[in-house]
Amino acid sequence: EASVTNDEKENWDDLMPEGVPEEATKSIDSLKSRAQTNKMMRFANFSVRTILDGHIPVGGIKKPWLHIGPIFSIISTNHLEGPRVLLGAQTGTGLSPRWFVGGYAAYGFRDEKLKYMGEAEYSFIDKDKSRFEFPRRSIRGSYTFDCDMPGNRFTRSRQGNLFGSFRWENPNQYAYFRRSELTHTYEFKNGISYSLSVRHNTEEAADELEYRHNKTNKLVDNFKTTDFSAEISFIPVEFHQIGLARYALTNEHPSIRFTYSGAFDNIWSDYSYHRLELCYDQRFSLAPVGYLDVYVKGGKVCNKVPYPLLFMPATNLSYFVGQESFYLMSNMEFINDQYCSVELKHCLDGWLLSRIPLINKLKLREFWSFRMLYGGLSDENNPRVNTNDETLFILPSNSRIMSDSKIPYMEASLGLYNILKIFQVEVVRRITYLGHDDNFPNLHPNKWGIRFGTKFTF
Numbered sequence: 001e002a003s004v005t006n007d008e009k010e011n012w013d014d015l016m017p018e019g020v021p022e023e024a025t026k027s028i029d030s031l032k033s034r035a036q037t038n039k040m041m042r043f044a045n046f047s048v049r050t051i052l053d054g055h056i057p058v059g060g061i062k063k064p065w066l067h068i069g070p071i072f073s074i075i076s077t078n079h080l081e082g083p084r085v086l087l088g089a090q091t092g093t094g095l096s097p098r099w100f101v102g103g104y105a106a107y108g109f110r111d112e113k114l115k116y117m118g119e120a121e122y123s124f125i126d127k128d129k130s131r132f133e134f135p136r137r138s139i140r141g142s143y144t145f146d147c148d149m150p151g152n153r154f155t156r157s158r159q160g161n162l163f164g165s166f167r168w169e170n171p172n173q174y175a176y177f178r179r180s181e182l183t184h185t186y187e188f189k190n191g192i193s194y195s196l197s198v199r200h201n202t203e204e205a206a207d208e209l210e211y212r213h214n215k216t217n218k219l220v221d222n223f224k225t226t227d228f229s230a231e232i233s234f235i236p237v238e239f240h241q242i243g244l245a246r247y248a249l250t251n252e253h254p255s256i257r258f259t260y261s262g263a264f265d266n267i268w269s270d271y272s273y274h275r276l277e278l279c280y281d282q283r284f285s286l287a288p289v290g291y292l293d294v295y296v297k298g299g300k301v302c303n304k305v306p307y308p309l310l311f312m313p314a315t316n317l318s319y320f321v322g323q324e325s326f327y328l329m330s331n332m333e334f335i336n337d338q339y340c341s342v343e344l345k346h347c348l349d350g351w352l353l354s355r356i357p358l359i360n361k362l363k364l365r366e367f368w369s370f371r372m373l374y375g376g377l378s379d380e381n382n383p384r385v386n387t388n389d390e391t392l393f394i395l396p397s398n399s400r401i402m403s404d405s406k407i408p409y410m411e412a413s414l415g416l417y418n419i420l421k422i423f424q425v426e427v428v429r430r431i432t433y434l435g436h437d438d439n440f441p442n443l444h445p446n447k448w449g450i451r452f453g454t455k456f457t458f
Contacts, residue, residue: 053243057092063129065094067102067244073161080147080174080207081108088117090244097126106146111206113176117144132246134239135187144179147206151312151332167317168449171331173209173396175308178202191236191253199227200268203308211308214383214392225309226268229261250293254282271391273303290349290367295324298340304380306393311336313373313409321424321453326371328411328430328449335399336375345369347417365418369426372410376403398442400433407432417455424455 050056055069068089076084090102103118119142123131131138149171183197204222205211211220235255237248257279263269277299284292301310313336315329316322324343347367354360379385382401383392402409415426428449437443 049243053245055090055244057243059092059094061243063094064092064243066090067092070161072163076162077165078108078174079170079172080111081113082110084108090119093127093129093131097128098123100131108147111147113147115146117142117146119143129241130244130246132244133241134246135189135193137186139182139184141182142180144177144181147174147176149173149331150175150209150308151315153312163320164318166319168319168446169317169330171317172207173331174205174207175209176204176206191234193233193235195229195231195233197227197229199229201225201227209396211306212394213390214386214394215388215390217394220393223270223306223308224268225263225271227261227263229259231257231259233257250283252283252285254280256280271303271305271309273301273305273309275299275301275309286346289351290347293343293345293347295343295345296341297324299338301337301381304389304391306391307335307381307383307395307399308393310377310381311339311375313339313341313375316451319449319451321426321451326373326409326411327413327428327451328446329373329409330398330443330445332396332399333443334373334375334402334409335377335395336402337378337381339373339375341371341373343369343371350418353416363418364416366414366416367426368412368414370410370412372408374402374408377401378403398440400437400440400443409433413451415451422454422456424453426451426453 046057046061049061050071053067053069054072055067056071057064057067059065066089070088073086073088076086078084084106086104086106088102088104091100100121100123101119103116106115107113108115119140121131121138121140123136123138125135125137127133150173179199179201181197181199183195185193185195187193202222202224205220211223212218213220233256235248235257236253237251237255240247240249259277259279260275262274263272265272277297279295279297281293281295284294286292299311312332313329313334314322314325315331315333316325316327317331345367346369347365350360350363350365353362353364353366381392383389383394384401386392410431411428412431413426413428415424417424419425428451430445430447430449433445434447436445
């Protein structure tokens, strides 16, 4: 550990309130020293950090030379792979403050295929705790062969883990992909950041999903794209680093993210397209009635492309809470080339429950949320209109076109958090697209759902 200079000790002494006896400061130092050397305290600290981070540090907690994980993805299951096992690891700052390598190997016992990912990253500045710590200024290259649901690429919370294996709907539409990616990320300390990337992707339908030409009905073995993208963000928040996990400390400043991505059929790609997406989120104080989180997102695809390259709403098919996703929407239920989504979450912070005798002793916190999606599919990208178009693929039988009904998808939930200080539960209600539709016999929407999660409050 770095030594403490006399000047630093004097600065600490200046910060100490006047009148505090010297014996008290010695007691605090002694208590801290005992906590750091106590085996039970060290084990508890190690366990909490491992759970929050999702990786097991090797070689110390402060600067491990290796992180094993993600531990919650070691065992999982899905319709395509059946039981899936995964072993992954990545190097830490204890090995090098600038060079990092990592990867994983996974095996599905039903499809009997080995999946894998390897990556290397170079940071232009020295890192103390993790390569993900703020500010991130690096270049990263990776190669991946794996499988996923096509709609899962639009969500931050991946479902390839143990918790995501418990689903209210077990989808059977998957795709294998091979992806080579090179990304440069630069974060400024004022909250502005940019990311530039080039990504070559080859995708093949799997399980019961089929890619078929709209005109000839012939199966498509695979298709490839080379995607060039640029993202500019303004996220004026502070971050807290725990191992590899970086947590944003929410404030009341707006966060904005704009993304452009495009491909050109004469540059290692089967299709040309331009995709634009804009995200905005902000927290508003409603004191004394808690606070309101607002998240708005919209996007548009400007060219004619098959549906796997269009927007699919992020769906959370598990019984556990997910970020920025719809809880009661089926996989690939809506496909759009333009959309706008709104999510509102109002945490009352105990404003109501704290007024109820006996209930207030539990210190529960209440919240409600509302999620809405409105999108559409232009005639240019609608294979049900352009029946003789050779570019488009036949849509899955369970995919609706929202612009036909001109009704947005909506759902709402009511929940509690701070249960035993860490747990939360919410009841979800689907508001629109409730009944069975003869045009989509494979869709059986659930009107109600319940979701569980964790939420740490201090």
